[in-house]
Amino acid sequence: MRLHRNLVYTVIDSIKLIFNEGEYADKVVQKALKRDARWGARDRKFVAETIYEMVRWKRLYNEIASTKYHYSTENIWKNFAVFAVLKGYKLPDWNQLQGVPTRRIKGKFDELQKVRVFKESIPDWMDEIGVTELGEKQWSKEISALNKQAEVILRTNTLRTIKKSLQKKLAEEGIATEFIPGYPDALRLVERANVFRTKCFKDGLFEVQDASSQLVAAYLDVKPGMRVIDTCAGAGGKTLHLAALMENKGQIIATDIYESKLKKLKIRTRRAGAHNITTKVIESSKVMKKMKGTADRVLIDAPCSGIGVLRRNPDSKWKLQPEFVENIIKTQAEILESYAKLVKIDGKLVYATCSILPSENENQVKKFLKNNTNFKLLKDHKVSPFKSGYDGFYMALLERIN
Numbered sequence: 001m002r003l004h005r006n007l008v009y010t011v012i013d014s015i016k017l018i019f020n021e022g023e024y025a026d027k028v029v030q031k032a033l034k035r036d037a038r039w040g041a042r043d044r045k046f047v048a049e050t051i052y053e054m055v056r057w058k059r060l061y062n063e064i065a066s067t068k069y070h071y072s073t074e075n076i077w078k079n080f081a082v083f084a085v086l087k088g089y090k091l092p093d094w095n096q097l098q099g100v101p102t103r104r105i106k107g108k109f110d111e112l113q114k115v116r117v118f119k120e121s122i123p124d125w126m127d128e129i130g131v132t133e134l135g136e137k138q139w140s141k142e143i144s145a146l147n148k149q150a151e152v153i154l155r156t157n158t159l160r161t162i163k164k165s166l167q168k169k170l171a172e173e174g175i176a177t178e179f180i181p182g183y184p185d186a187l188r189l190v191e192r193a194n195v196f197r198t199k200c201f202k203d204g205l206f207e208v209q210d211a212s213s214q215l216v217a218a219y220l221d222v223k224p225g226m227r228v229i230d231t232c233a234g235a236g237g238k239t240l241h242l243a244a245l246m247e248n249k250g251q252i253i254a255t256d257i258y259e260s261k262l263k264k265l266k267i268r269t270r271r272a273g274a275h276n277i278t279t280k281v282i283e284s285s286k287v288m289k290k291m292k293g294t295a296d297r298v299l300i301d302a303p304c305s306g307i308g309v310l311r312r313n314p315d316s317k318w319k320l321q322p323e324f325v326e327n328i329i330k331t332q333a334e335i336l337e338s339y340a341k342l343v344k345i346d347g348k349l350v351y352a353t354c355s356i357l358p359s360e361n362e363n364q365v366k367k368f369l370k371n372n373t374n375f376k377l378l379k380d381h382k383v384s385p386f387k388s389g390y391d392g393f394y395m396a397l398l399e400r401i402n
């Protein structure tokens with residue numbers, strides 16, 4: 001495998017933006033891919049995957065290359081050399097790659113496989129939380145699965161098309177996909193591609209949404225004609241899915257504390273052809289109080305640590321702080337307690353997170369049920385990244401009984 005200078009330079013510049021300027025990896029990758037319109041699919045794949053790999057394996061590469069204290073251009077090149085050696089690239093004769101200690105890199109890599117924080121390239125605090133919450137054996141499996149590259153999964157927008165005809169149309173645009181057993185609306189891309197450029201996307205025939213995330217709206221057991229409140233709607237990934245499951249009938253009220261996210265949701269709503277969604281910014285507690293006891297169904301897709309989606313956001317490993325996790329657990333409990341009041345008698349609620357930590361998941365539900373005996377647990381589902389091969393998620397379906 002050969003390395004191309006302009007592609008590698010793009011990677012180095014991108015890593016600088018992520019680690020030195022604090023920019024988000026996904027945004028930086030999007031920008032990087034626009035750098036040269038002549039790049040083919042293989043070039044784009046190299047740029048995107050190499051940036052993500054260098055972010056994902058930062059701690060491991062830092063340890064091998066002894067670059068942990070500075071993130072200068074020179075050190076980024078040293079980390080890149082580690083990447084290139086470990087991935088088996090033939091090192092070109094460039095100034096920046098002179099004297100790369102290939103054998104030492106391989107030896108150090110083998111040695112570090114014995115220490116999980118290096119092997120899995122994670123901060124110490126994250127490893128401690130993982131072991132405490134899940135036990136050593138399960139945590140080791142989950143974190144290893146969370147270090148795999150994320151696949152691109154689409155959700156067919158059944159308001160506009162069916163999965164089979166979407167697959168055919170995408171194929172006509174040069175994008176091969178596969179069905180995923182157990183996920184009724186999902187299509188898996190056989191090879192990474194920029195799906196946002198396709199006519200199918202512009203026509204609102206699909207959304208990009210991980211397979212595990214596609215289980216959440218379906219868990220809420222919605223029916224056409226119901227009144228549903230999606231309390232933490234964000235940019236609306238699950239709101240749009242709810243609209244499709246409700247066949248555009250009934251009413252979905254999508255709320256969030258950020259207006260900017262709901263604005264994105266409105267754009268997506270138009271593209272998807274969903275007509276039963278209204279948005280409401282939560283400016284004060286009054287907004288939710290007015291809707292108390294009115295909803296057939298409530299979705300609480302709670303803010304969380306995001307530890308279940310590290311594949312997709314490997315930079316979270318370095319941005320997330322233990323204090324944030326502690327605080328978000330308190331916020332989740334408050335949100336669950338107050339938004340549960342929106343559910344009417346005999347109505348149902350789903351509490352979901354994209355975390356695999358019990359303290360954000362089943363323990364929150366247990367605590368809630370202890371304090372709210374008018375609710376009962378119907379079922380819950382923990383999606384393990386290791387077992388499923390997709391993002392880590394948790395969802396619990398509760399019913400208000402009086």
Ligand SMILES: C[S@@+](CC[C@H](N)C(=O)[O-])C[C@H]1O[C@@H](n2cnc3c(N)ncnc32)[C@H](O)[C@@H]1O
Binds near residue numbers: 236255258302
């Ligand atoms: C996991 S994200 C939601 C993702 C979204 N449901 C989707 O499927 O695309 C959690 C959302 O909760 C919002 N949020 C945080 N605190 C909140 C609160 N107190 N009330 C309502 N929403 C809140 C965040 O702005 C964020 O958009």
